[in-house]
Amino acid sequence: MAKEKKVEQITDMEVDFAQWYTDICRKAELVEYASVKGFTILRPYGYAIWENMQQIMDAEFKKTGHENVAMPVLIPESLLKKEGELVNGFAPEVAWVTMGGSEELEERLAFRPTSETMFCDHWSRVLHSYRELPMLYNQWCSVIRWEKTTRPFLRSREFWWQEGHTLHETAEEAKAETEQQLNCYADFFEKVLAIPVVRGRKTDKEKFAGAEATYTVECMMKDRKALQGATSHYFGDKFSRAYDVTFTGRDNKLQYPFQTSWGSTTRMIGAVIMAHGDNNGLVLPPAIAPVQVIVLPVAQHKEGVLEAAGALRDRLKAAGIRVKMDDSDNSMGWKCAQYEMKGVPLRVEIGPRDLEAGQCVLVRRNDGEKTVVALDALEEAVKEQLASVQQGLYEKAKKNLEEHIYPAFSIEEAKQLQEERGGFIKTMWCGDVSCEMAMKEKAGMSSRCIPLAQEHLSDVCACCGKPAEKMIFWGIAY
Amino acid sequence: MAKEKKVEQITDMEVDFAQWYTDICRKAELVEYASVKGFTILRPYGYAIWENMQQIMDAEFKKTGHENVAMPVLIPESLLKKEGELVNGFAPEVAWVTMGGSEELEERLAFRPTSETMFCDHWSRVLHSYRELPMLYNQWCSVIRWEKTTRPFLRSREFWWQEGHTLHETAEEAKAETEQQLNCYADFFEKVLAIPVVRGRKTDKEKFAGAEATYTVECMMKDRKALQGATSHYFGDKFSRAYDVTFTGRDNKLQYPFQTSWGSTTRMIGAVIMAHGDNNGLVLPPAIAPVQVIVLPVAQHKEGVLEAAGALRDRLKAAGIRVKMDDSDNSMGWKCAQYEMKGVPLRVEIGPRDLEAGQCVLVRRNDGEKTVVALDALEEAVKEQLASVQQGLYEKAKKNLEEHIYPAFSIEEAKQLQEERGGFIKTMWCGDVSCEMAMKEKAGMSSRCIPLAQEHLSDVCACCGKPAEKMIFWGIAY
Numbered sequence: 001m002a003k004e005k006k007v008e009q010i011t012d013m014e015v016d017f018a019q020w021y022t023d024i025c026r027k028a029e030l031v032e033y034a035s036v037k038g039f040t041i042l043r044p045y046g047y048a049i050w051e052n053m054q055q056i057m058d059a060e061f062k063k064t065g066h067e068n069v070a071m072p073v074l075i076p077e078s079l080l081k082k083e084g085e086l087v088n089g090f091a092p093e094v095a096w097v098t099m100g101g102s103e104e105l106e107e108r109l110a111f112r113p114t115s116e117t118m119f120c121d122h123w124s125r126v127l128h129s130y131r132e133l134p135m136l137y138n139q140w141c142s143v144i145r146w147e148k149t150t151r152p153f154l155r156s157r158e159f160w161w162q163e164g165h166t167l168h169e170t171a172e173e174a175k176a177e178t179e180q181q182l183n184c185y186a187d188f189f190e191k192v193l194a195i196p197v198v199r200g201r202k203t204d205k206e207k208f209a210g211a212e213a214t215y216t217v218e219c220m221m222k223d224r225k226a227l228q229g230a231t232s233h234y235f236g237d238k239f240s241r242a243y244d245v246t247f248t249g250r251d252n253k254l255q256y257p258f259q260t261s262w263g264s265t266t267r268m269i270g271a272v273i274m275a276h277g278d279n280n281g282l283v284l285p286p287a288i289a290p291v292q293v294i295v296l297p298v299a300q301h302k303e304g305v306l307e308a309a310g311a312l313r314d315r316l317k318a319a320g321i322r323v324k325m326d327d328s329d330n331s332m333g334w335k336c337a338q339y340e341m342k343g344v345p346l347r348v349e350i351g352p353r354d355l356e357a358g359q360c361v362l363v364r365r366n367d368g369e370k371t372v373v374a375l376d377a378l379e380e381a382v383k384e385q386l387a388s389v390q391q392g393l394y395e396k397a398k399k400n401l402e403e404h405i406y407p408a409f410s411i412e413e414a415k416q417l418q419e420e421r422g423g424f425i426k427t428m429w430c431g432d433v434s435c436e437m438a439m440k441e442k443a444g445m446s447s448r449c450i451p452l453a454q455e456h457l458s459d460v461c462a463c464c465g466k467p468a469e470k471m472i473f474w475g476i477a478y
Numbered sequence: 479m480a481k482e483k484k485v486e487q488i489t490d491m492e493v494d495f496a497q498w499y500t501d502i503c504r505k506a507e508l509v510e511y512a513s514v515k516g517f518t519i520l521r522p523y524g525y526a527i528w529e530n531m532q533q534i535m536d537a538e539f540k541k542t543g544h545e546n547v548a549m550p551v552l553i554p555e556s557l558l559k560k561e562g563e564l565v566n567g568f569a570p571e572v573a574w575v576t577m578g579g580s581e582e583l584e585e586r587l588a589f590r591p592t593s594e595t596m597f598c599d600h601w602s603r604v605l606h607s608y609r610e611l612p613m614l615y616n617q618w619c620s621v622i623r624w625e626k627t628t629r630p631f632l633r634s635r636e637f638w639w640q641e642g643h644t645l646h647e648t649a650e651e652a653k654a655e656t657e658q659q660l661n662c663y664a665d666f667f668e669k670v671l672a673i674p675v676v677r678g679r680k681t682d683k684e685k686f687a688g689a690e691a692t693y694t695v696e697c698m699m700k701d702r703k704a705l706q707g708a709t710s711h712y713f714g715d716k717f718s719r720a721y722d723v724t725f726t727g728r729d730n731k732l733q734y735p736f737q738t739s740w741g742s743t744t745r746m747i748g749a750v751i752m753a754h755g756d757n758n759g760l761v762l763p764p765a766i767a768p769v770q771v772i773v774l775p776v777a778q779h780k781e782g783v784l785e786a787a788g789a790l791r792d793r794l795k796a797a798g799i800r801v802k803m804d805d806s807d808n809s810m811g812w813k814c815a816q817y818e819m820k821g822v823p824l825r826v827e828i829g830p831r832d833l834e835a836g837q838c839v840l841v842r843r844n845d846g847e848k849t850v851v852a853l854d855a856l857e858e859a860v861k862e863q864l865a866s867v868q869q870g871l872y873e874k875a876k877k878n879l880e881e882h883i884y885p886a887f888s889i890e891e892a893k894q895l896q897e898e899r900g901g902f903i904k905t906m907w908c909g910d911v912s913c914e915m916a917m918k919e920k921a922g923m924s925s926r927c928i929p930l931a932q933e934h935l936s937d938v939c940a941c942c943g944k945p946a947e948k949m950i951f952w953g954i955a956y
Contacts, residue, residue: 034550035557035599036587043604044545044615051546067522068529072512072636073551073589073620074573079513095552096577097589100624100635101570109514111551111575111589121513126521137522141620142551146578157578158550 010341012279017223024273025152028282028342038150038157042266045342048290049269050160054140056192056287057162057264060184066136066164071118073141074109079117083242086116089209093145095157111144116210116235116261119165120243123257127167127247133257134177135167153270154227154478161265167245167257171236174258178234181262182215185230193268194285194393195219195275196401197229198424198473200449205433208261212236218448218473220401221274224422226448226475229271230264270478275397276366282343283366285393286386293382294339295325298332298351309350312360312378316348319379321386340365345389346382366392405473407457414462414474415443422476424448426455427462429472435463445474488819490757495701502751503630506760506820516628516635520744523820526768527747528638532618534670534765535640535742538662544614544642549596551619552587557595561720564594567687571623573635589622594688594713594739597643598721601735605645605725611735612655613645631748632705632956639743645723645735649714652736656712659740660693663708671746672763672871673697673753674879675707676902676951678927683911686739690714696926696951698879699752702900704926704953707749708742748956753875754844760821761844763871764864771860772817773803776810776829787828790838790856794826797857799864818843823867824860844870883951885935892940892952893921900954902926904933905940907950913941923952 010023025031030046033039042050058068074097081087095111098104112118119137127135142160150156164181168174182199189195197217207214211233219227237256240246249255276283286292293316297309309325316323326335339347343365350360362371362381366389373381404423408414414425425445429435436447450472461468488501503509508524511517520528536546552575559565573589576582590596597615605613620638628634642659646652660677667673675695685692689711697705718724718734727733754761764770771794775787787803794801804813817825821843828838840849840859844867851859882901886892892903903923907913914925928950939946 032600032604034596036550036552036554039550039552041550041596041600042548044547047546047548050548068525069522070520070525070528070620070638072514072517072519073622074514074517074636076514092579094579095575095587097573098576099574099586101572108577109573118512118519122510122519126510142548144551158552160548 010279010281013222013277020277020279021270021274022152024277024282024341030269030282031152036157038147040152040156040158042160045290046269049272049284049288050266052288052290053192053268054162057188058140060188061138061162061164064136064180064184066138066166069137069139070141071112071115071122071139073112075112075115075117077108077110079121080110083117083210083239086210090114090145093147095144095146112141113143113145114261114263115139115163116165116239116259117243120239120245120259123167123245124243127245127257129248130169130250130255133167133169133247134173136164136177137166138162138164151270153267153273159265159267161263164260164262166260167240168259169247169249169257171258174236174260175234178213178215178232178260178262181260182217182232185232185262185264186217188264189217189219189229190394192285192287193272193275194287194390194397195229195271196394196398198401198449198451199453200451200473202231202449203433203436203447203472205436206447208233210235210238212238216449218424218475219271219275220397220404220423220475221271221478222277222400223274224400224404226424226477227267227271227274228448228477229268230262232262233260235259235261276393277343280337281341283393284343284345286345286390289343289345290322291324291339291342291344292321292386293323293346293348294344295323295348295350296332296335297325297327298349298354300327302352304355305350305352308355312348312350312375315378316382319383321382346385348382364389364392366396409458409462411439411442411463414439414445418443418445418474418476425474426457426471427474428457428460428468429470430461430464430466430468431470432461432464432466435461438463439474443474444476446477448473448475448477488757488759491700491755498755498757499748499752500630502755502760502819508747508760509630514635516625518630518634518636520638523768524747527750527762527766528744530766530768531670531746532640535666536618538666539616539640539642542614542658542662544616544644547615547617548619549590549593549600549617551590553590553593553595555586555588557599558588561595561688561717564688568592568623571625573622573624590619591621591623592739592741593617593641594643594717595721598717598723598737601645601723602721605723605735607726608647608728608733611645611647611725612651614642614655615644616640616642631745631751637743637745639741642738642740644738645718646737647725647727647735649736652714652738653712656691656693656710656738656740659738660695660710663710663740663742664695666742667695667697667707668872670763670765671750671753672765672868672875673707673749674872674876676879676927676929677931678929678951680709680927681911681914681925681950683914684925686711688713688716690716694927696902696953697749697753698875698882698901699749699956700755700878701752702878702882704902704955705745705749705752706926706955707746708740710740711738713737713739754871755821758815759819761871762821762823764823764868767821767823768800769802769817769820769822770799770864771801771824771826772822773801773826773828774810774813775803775805776827776832778805780830782833783828783830786833790826790828790853793856794860797861799860824863826860842867842870844874887936887940889917889920889941892917892923896921896923896952896954902951902953904935904949904951906935906938906946907948908939908942908944908946909948910939910942910944913939916941917952921952922954924955926951926953926955
């Protein structure tokens with residue numbers, strides 16, 4: 001009976017990209033909808049991907065001296081309101097706790113949408129001297145933002161993230177931290193998620209509420225839409241002043257410290273799906289794949305096959321590879337489709353004929369490439385193939401990004417390029433928010449970032465024709 | 479100036495145990511109060527202890543096939559109310575979200591006090607066949623229970639925990655899971671936290687709301703009060719029926735699965751403080767200490783001392799030991815007191831005379847024992863001393879437990895023993911809740927557990943004189 005189990009089909013990505021995306025989220029068993037509107041459940045396979053991401057990022061954060069903490073999840077309204085810009089930015093999206101047990105609370109409490117206010121409040125009580133600086137904190141938790149429309153990983157009322165919050169003696173140190181963490185994110189996207197990024201600064205319109213400057217890593221998905229990968233903010237001493245965070249400086253005078261924050265979320269899983277997935281399902285970079293190698297015995301009822309497959313699995317496990325074997329009674333066709341759907345980077349097949357020849361077959365998920373390998377050389381060959389999948393994914397994504405950045409010199413041209421080709425449209429920009437609004441209104445694109453790697457395309461703004469010194473990227477964003 | 483920095487004193491534990499406890503929580507920089515009443519902040523040092531606990535437990539859970547997931551933090555009231563006993567047990571302590579953004583919600587949402595209901599709701603939608611069982615899930619998160627009085631780690635409106643939730647084909651399998659996880663906790667307490675436990679079953683009065691049976695590991699603190707360490711629950715198919723969780727069984731008929739849950743929280747940090755701490759501060763078991771060894775250069779301005787101390791640190795780091803060196807300009811006295819306060823298990827001192835003699839000095843935190851060690855033998859000696867601290871803590875705590883379990887044969891005797899000596903009072907018990915109430919009322923003790931390791935003390939209940947077959951432990955609990 002089980003052998004006839006059907007492989008579930010997903011929507012073709014060329015037909016309906018949004019549905020293709022949702023199909024993968026569900027069929028690869030990454031998420032499931034909860035009975036609370038707008039909330040999702042991270043299922044074991046989805047959570048395992050998140051855990052791998054966490055582990056790698058957490059180690060990077062700690063290498064540069066960051067420490068994890070846990071702040072309360074509820075923020076008193078009066079505390080949240082001390083910094084006007086921040087609260088205005090987040091107020092429409094805050095979930096409020098108004099009752100504890102059977103009693104109405106005297107002051108309602110916000111479920112954290114972000115924790116700058118809590119960190120500042122804490123620092124205002126524990127910071128005394130410049131000797132205690134910098135304070136380099138990070139927190140892994142979930143936050144709530146009461147979004148109207150939601151999509152798995154990309155926009156969800158609750159999402160899981162890390163939020164780094166740091167405090168420094170000088171503005172220079174805080175700026176260096178903001179840059180360091182931006183680069184940390186960029187490296188993570190490129191080396192771990194195999195997604196190339198554009199590093200840049202957000203415009204004032206798009207920056208984080210209350211920040212002096214917001215930096216971003218922007219990615220391009222397979223449908224050529226933009227996705228903001230992670231952000232790093234510099235606050236100056238604005239929050240310090242609002243929350244009365246002070247320290248005694250080297251000059252023995254009371255000073256305000258300088259602050260940063262930086263965050264990345266489970267939407268990175270959404271980025272991985274849309275950067276690498278195909279019509280057979282998810283394609284995972286080996287660096288974050290819960291299962292890097294699936295061992296499939298072929299004609300497993302034949303003598304010696306199961307034992308040989310088991311031995312391969314044990315050897316790969318001993319070599320530090322995340323490996324599983326599937327010796328269930330499902331058909332070979334079903335198994336192959338199933339592990340393709342789940343994005344397992346490498347399949348190892350071994351059957352009676354392979355046994356005779358002292359070999360096995362490796363099949364790469366990303367391009368279907370098969371390699372016949374002598375059993376003796378298994379570990380080395382598997383590591384090579386995994387590295388090749390990781391590299392192959394990155395190169396393909398890089399090609400997608402590089403081939404879809406188009407210069408434009410007017411809003412009309414920008415609009416036409418976006419409609420015909422998609423991707424990032426790069427133009428010169430005068431810096432005026434009204435030009436940003438015009439691009440949004442007329443061409444349907446938001447500013448993605450002012451890339452750190454600038455080019456001089458022309459002398460004037462593509463929107464208004466006034467002198468312009470900055471090159472900016474536009475796109476349609478998730 | 480900094481050299482004159484004062485060592486902060488803590489309250490003597492014999493004078494005021496509660497104040498001594500709070501002093502350690504604050505002075506060892508484990509927690510800080512938040513500006514939200516009843517909520518605490520886990521500071522870097524406290525959180526690092528929690529991270530070490532998490533890492534070890536998580537690996538154990540995974541060894542037995544458990545997978546991590548993330549469930550939504552908010553539970554619709556109607557969902558929470560489907561199982562009457564559970565909601566009655568938790569309703570007085572639930573925090574309610576009633577507003578999202580500026581809109582009143584149609585149905586109020588509970589901040590999870592525990593997630594049985596969410597898991598059941600999820601399972602009711604994803605479970606189909608016996609082939610998918612068991613489902614072995616775990617979640618690391620924070621929960622809220624709106625307590626009236628709070629104390630750091632022990633009772634806090636928000637606390638951090640893991641909650642395991644599993645679903646099984648048969649009652650036997652679910653019971654075996656409950657037992658396995660109880661033993662997992664017991665091992666963790668004894669081998670990792672160095673705290674001996676009494677394994678037992680909770681009475682009906684003390685069991686988890688909605689559970690068929692609750693098992694517990696009970697610990698004894700230095701003040702001879704009891705602390706419930708962690709619990710493991712068996713639910714039968716009660717929740718399955720309430721939430722309509724079904725699967726097609728081997729007989730092709732629809733069946734209800736059997737369920738367990740089990741949890742442990744940041745209160746384990748409180749247990750460590752009160753099981754091992756002394757009047758100089760925290761004493762950490764090496765297995766969970768964020769810093770296992772602190773290297774202190776003596777007379778560090780003398781030639782070669784700093785280099786030698788740095789070399790020791792590097793060697794210990796390379797040997798996989800969590801080590802730090804303090805070469806700040808604080809005085810030696812301050813440093814020693816500081817790392818004692820923070821409970822660092824081992825101090826390594828090296829000065830000019832040691833250098834000449836090719837040696838260093840190891841000082842154990844738990845008993846002050848000094849060992850002079852040849853530099854060549856450093857790694858081995860440090861590992862031996864760390865093992866000896868771990869073992870020494872366990873033995874001392876075991877002695878404290880074993881020496882303070884007293885048999886009693888009447889409520890009056892039980893009361894007198896508790897007042898004079900403290901600890902666990904063991905009696906025979908008829909099983910009647912009215913006897914439990916009488917013990918509480920007349921002797922101020924709650925039932926801790928019915929130990930799995932039973933003894934026959936007499937034939938009759940110490941409370942009512944009726945025939946009794948069970949031995950029960952009583953105590954004053956945190």
